[in-house]
Amino acid sequence: MLTYIVKRLFEMIPMLIGITLISFIVVNLAPGNPAQFLSSMNPKISETAYQKFINMYQLDKPVLERYWIWLKKLSRLDFGNSFASDQKPVLSKIAERLPVTIYLNLVSMILIIIISIPIGVLSAVYRNSLFDRITTVIVYIGFAVPTFWLAILCAYYFGVIKGWLPISGLTSYEFEDFSTLEKIYDVIWHSILPVGISVFGSIAGFSRFIKSSMMDAINEDYITAAYARGLSKNTVIFKHALRNALLPVITILGLSIPGLIGGSVIFESVFSIPGMGQLFYQSVMMRDYPVIMGILVIGSFLTLLGNLIADISYAIADPRIRYGKKK
Amino acid sequence: MLKKLCFLILLASTLISGCGKEREDAVKRKTDSAKFGDSIIEGSIGEPSNLIPILATDSSSHAIAGLIYNGLLKYDKNLNLTGDLAYKWEVSDDKKIITFHLRKGVKWHDDTEFTSKDVKFTYETIVDNNTPTAYDSDFRIIDKVETPDDYTVKVYYKTAYAPALSSWTIGILPYHKLKGVTITKSELQRSPIGTGPYKFKEWKSGLSITLEANDNYYEGRPNLDRYTMKIIPDTSTMFLELLNKNIDIMGLSPLQFAKQTSNPRFVSDYNKYSYLSNSYTYIGYNLKHKFLQDKRVRQALSYATPKEDIIKGVLFGLGVPADGPFKPGTIWYTDNVTKYKYDLEKAKHLLKEAGFDDKNGDGILEKDGVPFSITITTNQGNTTRSSIAEIIQHTWKKIGIKTEIRILEWATFITEYIDKRNFDVVILGWTIPMEPDPYDVWHSSRCGGKNLNFICYQNKEVDKLIEQGRIEFDLKKRSDIYHKISQILAEDQPYTFLFYPKALIALHKRFKNVEEAPAGIMHNFIDWYVEKDQRRYKLTR
Numbered sequence: 001m002l003t004y005i006v007k008r009l010f011e012m013i014p015m016l017i018g019i020t021l022i023s024f025i026v027v028n029l030a031p032g033n034p035a036q037f038l039s040s041m042n043p044k045i046s047e048t049a050y051q052k053f054i055n056m057y058q059l060d061k062p063v064l065e066r067y068w069i070w071l072k073k074l075s076r077l078d079f080g081n082s083f084a085s086d087q088k089p090v091l092s093k094i095a096e097r098l099p100v101t102i103y104l105n106l107v108s109m110i111l112i113i114i115i116s117i118p119i120g121v122l123s124a125v126y127r128n129s130l131f132d133r134i135t136t137v138i139v140y141i142g143f144a145v146p147t148f149w150l151a152i153l154c155a156y157y158f159g160v161i162k163g164w165l166p167i168s169g170l171t172s173y174e175f176e177d178f179s180t181l182e183k184i185y186d187v188i189w190h191s192i193l194p195v196g197i198s199v200f201g202s203i204a205g206f207s208r209f210i211k212s213s214m215m216d217a218i219n220e221d222y223i224t225a226a227y228a229r230g231l232s233k234n235t236v237i238f239k240h241a242l243r244n245a246l247l248p249v250i251t252i253l254g255l256s257i258p259g260l261i262g263g264s265v266i267f268e269s270v271f272s273i274p275g276m277g278q279l280f281y282q283s284v285m286m287r288d289y290p291v292i293m294g295i296l297v298i299g300s301f302l303t304l305l306g307n308l309i310a311d312i313s314y315a316i317a318d319p320r321i322r323y324g325k326k327k
Numbered sequence: 328m329l330k331k332l333c334f335l336i337l338l339a340s341t342l343i344s345g346c347g348k349e350r351e352d353a354v355k356r357k358t359d360s361a362k363f364g365d366s367i368i369e370g371s372i373g374e375p376s377n378l379i380p381i382l383a384t385d386s387s388s389h390a391i392a393g394l395i396y397n398g399l400l401k402y403d404k405n406l407n408l409t410g411d412l413a414y415k416w417e418v419s420d421d422k423k424i425i426t427f428h429l430r431k432g433v434k435w436h437d438d439t440e441f442t443s444k445d446v447k448f449t450y451e452t453i454v455d456n457n458t459p460t461a462y463d464s465d466f467r468i469i470d471k472v473e474t475p476d477d478y479t480v481k482v483y484y485k486t487a488y489a490p491a492l493s494s495w496t497i498g499i500l501p502y503h504k505l506k507g508v509t510i511t512k513s514e515l516q517r518s519p520i521g522t523g524p525y526k527f528k529e530w531k532s533g534l535s536i537t538l539e540a541n542d543n544y545y546e547g548r549p550n551l552d553r554y555t556m557k558i559i560p561d562t563s564t565m566f567l568e569l570l571n572k573n574i575d576i577m578g579l580s581p582l583q584f585a586k587q588t589s590n591p592r593f594v595s596d597y598n599k600y601s602y603l604s605n606s607y608t609y610i611g612y613n614l615k616h617k618f619l620q621d622k623r624v625r626q627a628l629s630y631a632t633p634k635e636d637i638i639k640g641v642l643f644g645l646g647v648p649a650d651g652p653f654k655p656g657t658i659w660y661t662d663n664v665t666k667y668k669y670d671l672e673k674a675k676h677l678l679k680e681a682g683f684d685d686k687n688g689d690g691i692l693e694k695d696g697v698p699f700s701i702t703i704t705t706n707q708g709n710t711t712r713s714s715i716a717e718i719i720q721h722t723w724k725k726i727g728i729k730t731e732i733r734i735l736e737w738a739t740f741i742t743e744y745i746d747k748r749n750f751d752v753v754i755l756g757w758t759i760p761m762e763p764d765p766y767d768v769w770h771s772s773r774c775g776g777k778n779l780n781f782i783c784y785q786n787k788e789v790d791k792l793i794e795q796g797r798i799e800f801d802l803k804k805r806s807d808i809y810h811k812i813s814q815i816l817a818e819d820q821p822y823t824f825l826f827y828p829k830a831l832i833a834l835h836k837r838f839k840n841v842e843e844a845p846a847g848i849m850h851n852f853i854d855w856y857v858e859k860d861q862r863r864y865k866l867t868r
Contacts, residue, residue: 030738031738031742032738032741036742042461045384045461045462046462046465047464047777047778048463049460049462049464052456052459052463056459084376085376085384085388086517087377087512087516096532096533097532152564152567155567160571167567168559168573169534268560269561270563272534272558272560274532274534274558278560285738
C-alpha cells in the first residue's frame with residue numbers, strides 16, 4: 001500500500017509539469033499583458049511607463065524561457081511576487097483568501113451531505129411518491145435558478161425589507177470590539193445567507209446522485225436476498241442498501257477537495273466575501289501571471305491529490321477492490 | 328520695564344506677521360472640539376492596491392492616499408492650484424526654476440518633522456529606475472533639485488514646462504522611513520505614514536481600510552473620528568448596504584440616482600449630490616480611414632448623433648452635452664465653439680458635398696462604388712457605451728450609413744484594435760486631468776504605437792498651440808491658447824464629443840457642512856461634522 005502511494009505521488013510530478021506548461025502558455029496567449037493594465041489609456045501616466053514595466057517583469061523574454069525561470073523558482077517553492085501594484089508574494093495573497101473560502105466551502109459541503117443523503121435515500125425508497133415529486137421540483141429549482149439573482153433577491157428580502165440578516169461580508173463593522181462568543185455568533189449570522197444559497201444550489205446534483213446510486217443498490221440481488229431472509233425494511237435499506245450506495249460518494253468527496261479552494265466570482269462579489277474566486281478573476285483580468293499560475297498549481301496539485309485520496313479510501317472502504325488483490 | 332519689553336516684542340511680532348501676506352507657519356483652521364466625533368463609511372467597488380501613491384494607478388488607492396498624504400500643491404474647490412505643504416512658490420523669469428517655500432511645523436504621523444529633505448527624496452525615488460511608478464515623465468525633465476535649507480526647495484528644469492506645477496500635487500513621501508529601503512518591499516505600501524488629515528489604522532485584506540483623525544494635522548484636526556472604506560465588489564449589494572445604512576456614502580449609477588432613490592424612506596435618510604465628473608465620453612474616428620479622414624464626413628456623423636437624446640435615454644438626463652476636451656466650469660473651457668445639434672438634413676447635405684450618393688437605391692451611400700459601411704467598436708462591461716452604439720447605429724442608418732457593432736473584452740480591444748489602429752469608429756471615454764495639457768491625446772507626435780492619439784489626429788496649428796501652452800505659466804494666456812484648440816477641434820471633429828457625465832453621490836444626511844463645488848464634495852471633507860445627538864458610531868480610541 002505504502003509503495004503504491006509513493007509511486008502515485010511521484011507520478012504526479014510529470015503530470016504537474018505538463019499541466020503547468022500548458023497553462024503557462026495558454027495564459028500568455030491571451031491578448032494583453034500586465035504592463036498594459038498598469039499603464040494604458042490613462043493620460044496621467046507617463047509614456048515610458050509601459051516599457052519600464054515590461055523590463056521589470058521580464059515580459060520581453062520568450063514564453064518558454066519565462067516558463068523555465070518560473071519552474072526553477074517553483075522547484076524551490078517560490079511562487080514569485082504578484083504583478084499587481086501591491087507587489088505582494090503570491091503565496092501570501094493566496095493565504096489571505098484561503099481560510100474564508102475553505103470555511104464557506106467546508107460548511108456548505110457538510111450541509112449539502114447532511115441534507116442530500118436523506119433526500120436521495122427517501123426519494124429512492126419512495127419513488128414517485130408525493131415526497132419524491134415535491135423534493136425533485138424544489139431541488140431542480142435550486143439547480144436552475146441563477147445564484148447571483150437569487151442571492152440579490154434574498155439579500156433584499158431578508159436584509160433590507162425584513163432586516164433579519166446581514167447582507168454582505170462575514171463580520172460586522174464593530175467586530176473588533178466583540179467578545180469571543182459574540183464574534184462566533186456574528187460570523188455564523190453573516191454566513192447564513194451565503195452558505196444557505198450555495199447549499200440550495202448544490203443539493204440537486206448530490207441528492208440525485210444518491211438517489212440513483214440508492215436505486216441501483218435496491219435492485220441488487222442481495223437486497224432481495226435480505227428481504228427473503230425476513231429482515232425488516234429499515235435494516236435492509238439502511239444497513240445493506242445504503243452502505244453500498246454510499247461507496248461512489250467517496251469518489252465525489254475526493255474529487256471535491258480541489259473545489260474547497262475554489263470560489264465563485266459572482267457569488268463572492270454579491271456577498272462581498274474576499275475569497276479565492278475574486279482573487280483568480282482579478283488576476284486573470286489583470287493578466288497577473290504569477291498569481292494565476294500559483295492558483296492553478298495549487299488547484300491541480302489538489303485535484304491529483306484528491307484523486308489519490310479517493311482511490312485509497314475506496315480501497316479501504318471496499319474490500320473487493322483493495323489494491324493488489326484480485327476480485 | 329519687563330512688561331514693556333514684552334509688549335514691544337509682541338507688537339513687533341504681530342507687525343512682522345502682519346506684513347507678509349502668506350503665513351509661514353502651519354495655518355490652522357478654526358476647529359471646535361464639540362464637532363469631533365462619529366465615523367464615515369464609504370463603499371468602494373475596488374480594493375486599493377498600494378498605499379504609496381506613486382506606485383498605484385487605481386482610483387481607490389488614490390482616494391485613501393489623498394487623506395493620508397499631502398503634496399506641495401493641491402487643487403482647491405474651484406480646481407485652481409493652491410499651496411499645500413508649500414505655502415508659496417515662485418517661478419523664475421526664464422521659467423526654468425521653481426522655488427517652493429515649505430510650511431514649518433508640519434509633522435509626519437510618527438511625529439518626525441517634515442522638511443525639504445522629504446521633497447528631494449520623493450523626487451529621487453520617482454526618477455529611480457527601480458521604482459515601478461507610472462508618473463515619472465514629468466519629473467524626468469528636472470535637471471536637479473536643491474534644498475538650500477530645511478524649508479526651501481529649488482527645482483531646476485531642463486526646459487520651461489507649465490504642467491510641472493501640477494506634478495507637485497503628488498503625495499510627498501517620508502525620507503526617514505524610506506531611505507535605504509527598496510520601495511517595493513516597504514511596509515508603507517500597506518501601512519502608510521503621511522502628513523495628511525487622517526492616519527492609517529488598519530487594513531483588512533479584501534474587506535476594509537480604516538483611517539483615524541490626525542490630531543496634529545497642520546490645518547487642524549478633522550472633525551470625523553474615523554474614515555472607513557468598505558470593499559463591496561458588487562454595485563447592487565453596495566446599494567442594498569446603503570439602504571440598510573451600513574455605508575454612508577457611495578457613488579450611484581444614473582439608474583439608481585434617477586429611478587431607485589426617490590422613495591420617501593431614501594430621501595429622509597440621504598442627500599443626493601450630482602456635479603460634473605472629470606471625464607467625457609466620445610465617438611472617436613480612425614483618421615486614416617478613407618472615408619473618415621474627410622472632415623465633412625465627420626461633421627455629418629456629429630450632426631447625425633443625437634447627444635441630447637443619448638443623455639436622456641442612457642444617462643437619464645444626468646450629463647451635459649460635450650463640445651470639447653476641457654471641463655466646463657474651469658478656465659480652460661470655452662463655450663464659444665461650433666456645436667452640432669442633431670440635424671439629419673445638414674448631415675445628408677455634408678455627405679453629398681463629400682461625394683457620397685446612393686446610386687443603387689439600397690439605402691446605403693456609396694462613393695466610387697464602395698458602400699459606406701463601418702464598424703463601431705467599444706469595450707465590454709460598459710452598458711452605457713453599448714447603448715450609445717445602438718442609438719447611433721439607428722440614427723446613422725437614417726443618413727445612409729450602415730454600421731455593425733462589435734463589443735470586445737478590454738485587453739483584446741486595446742492590444743488588437745486600438746494599438747494596431749484596427750478600427751473605424753470607437754466609443755470610449757477620457758478622464759479630464761486637472762492639469763489641462765492636451766499633448767498626449769492631441770499632438771501629432773503621439774500618433775502610433777501605444778500612444779494615446781490612437782485616432783492619429785494631426786493638425787500643425789494645434790501642435791503649435793499645444794507646444795505654446797506647455798511653456799505658458801500665465802493662466803489667462805494659457806487658457807486663451809486652449810480655447811483656440813477647442814475651437815479647432817470643434818471644427819475638425821476628430822471626435823464627436825458626446826457628454827460629460829455627472830458624478831452621482833448619495834451621502835447620509837447626518838453629515839453637516841457638505842459643500843458642492845466644481846471639485847465635487849470631498850474638497851472640505853475635514854470640515855464635515857455630525858451633531859452630537861445624531862452620531863452613529865461611538866468608538867473607543
